[in-house]
Amino acid sequence: QSALTQPASVSESPGQSITISCTGTNSDVGAYNYVSWYQHHPAKAPKLIIYDVYNRPSGVSNRFSGSKSGNTASLTISGLQAEDEAEYYCSSYVSGSTLYVFGTGTKVTVL
Amino acid sequence: QVQLQESGPGLLKPSQTLSLTCTVSGGSISSDGNYWTWIRQHPGRGLEWIGYISYSGITYYNPSLKSRVTISLDTSKNQFSLKLNSVTAADTAVYYCARRERGKYNFDYWGQGTQVTVSS
Numbered sequence: 001q002s003a004l005t006q007p008a009s010v011s012e013s014p015g016q017s018i019t020i021s022c023t024g025t026n027s028d029v030g031a032y033n034y035v036s037w038y039q040h041h042p043a044k045a046p047k048l049i050i051y052d053v054y055n056r057p058s059g060v061s062n063r064f065s066g067s068k069s070g071n072t073a074s075l076t077i078s079g080l081q082a083e084d085e086a087e088y089y090c091s092s093y094v095s096g097s098t099l100y101v102f103g104t105g106t107k108v109t110v111l
Numbered sequence: 112q113v114q115l116q117e118s119g120p121g122l123l124k125p126s127q128t129l130s131l132t133c134t135v136s137g138g139s140i141s142s143d144g145n146y147w148t149w150i151r152q153h154p155g156r157g158l159e160w161i162g163y164i165s166y167s168g169i170t171y172y173n174p175s176l177k178s179r180v181t182i183s184l185d186t187s188k189n190q191f192s193l194k195l196n197s198v199t200a201a202d203t204a205v206y207y208c209a210r211r212e213r214g215k216y217n218f219d220y221w222g223q224g225t226q227v228t229v230s231s
Binding site: 001003004006032034036038043044045046047048051052057089091093097098099100101102103104105 | 115150156157158159160171173174175207209215216217218219220221222223224
């Protein structure tokens with residue numbers, strides 16, 4: 001099972017918006033609405049920020065939003081803030097016995 | 112608030128067995144509906160799901176690691192463990208423990224991760 005494809009890095013100025021793509025196949029992203037996104041600051045525990053494509057856990061800023069079209073899911077961060085600088089990973093449930101596949105990760109830099 | 116903390120040796124030699132423990136606080140590992148998970152991240156690469164064990168002890172493993180992996184529960188200590196046999200340099204990674212809830216397809220609580228290096 002191959003990893004989901006994400007851009008390696010995205011950079012933008014504070015206050016702007018960015019969108020991170022997560023491309024899979026019709027066995028994972030395209031097959032299920034079970035895409036989740038995680039924010040990971042170095043040396044900290046990864047944090048769930050989006051689940052089931054577009055749902056936010058309690059306490060997560062509404063500046064984070066998710067969507068999906070076909071085999072590609074997306075995470076949008078609006079009103080970019082310095083604290084958003086982190087690595088972001090997508091994940092999807094996948095048919096077969098592998099069960100879960102993650103993205104390659106995107107480093108977000110706030111200029 | 113559930114918290115997870117990984118622990119175990121950080122340096123192994125090839126062919127040895129990797130043994131890590133995840134200590135859970137703020138909740139019982141025997142609670143109905145929880146799946147206790149191990150995930151790893153190779154240097155410079157994305158995350159890889161290793162497997163998980165249900166609250167009732169049923170295990171699910173990534174087929175690519177299934178022949179070498181064992182995940183188990185220790186309810187007396189509120190811990191769960193990972194054993195990976197016959198390690199090689201390719202098993203060098205940061206290992207994370209996490210929780211998944213029944214009916215959900217995400218991992219809502221994670222530990223901070225522990226670095227494991229395999230080197231002769």
